[in-house]
Amino acid sequence: MRIEKLIKKFDVEVRYIHFPLHPETPAEGQALQDLFRCGPEEIATKNARMSELMAAEGLPYSSRSHTYNSRLAQELGSWAVTQPGGDKIHDALYRAYFVECRNVGDIDVLVDVASSVGLPADEARAVLEERRFKDAVDADWAKSHQYGVTGVPTFVAGGYGVVGAQPCAALEQLIGQAGGKIRQG
DSSP: OHHHHHHHHBOOOOOOOOOOSSTTOOTTOEEHHHHHTOOHHHHHHHHHHHHHHHHHTTOOOOOOSEEOOOHHHHHHHHHHTTSTTGGGHHHHHHIIIIISOOOTTOHHHHHHHHHHTTOOHHHHHHHHHTTTTHHHHHHHHHHHHHHTOOSSSEEEETTEEEESSOOHHHHHHHHHHTTOOBOOO
16 A cells, blocks of 8 residues: 555654544445535446546545544444554555445444454454543544644644645655655665
């Protein structure tokens, strides 16, 4: 994936900052036609465009009909990165949402995703039910607003930023603009 390519090429630290994209989405999800107030043809066009963007980056993607509230997934991700091997959660959540079209707002789905990357299911469930990482995600949301983030993904480096699914070349340019150094050896 693009991020892994950047980490191999540049001496950078990657930090995920969560953003409240459609936080009003109900727990059961929402049809994309309702969210975008359009017909099935426009949703098919949006899915085709996303599929092209993802294919260009070598990422799998399935046509989606619904969006789901990602708040709990963000809380799970915040916890996961504090655990050994937990950084794998981001790819697993991507697959669950964009490939398998699963409801990432459902605790049972999230516990299954956590377990799939080797995280303890019982601890993941407790983290989600007790909302142990609510404050961490609240702080991320505040930081994303401070940065002026309006969409996802947004990439920020050294005060510069780009929004949207960007090709690797655009992200390399961003890192270069921010003074990022190419790894030696």
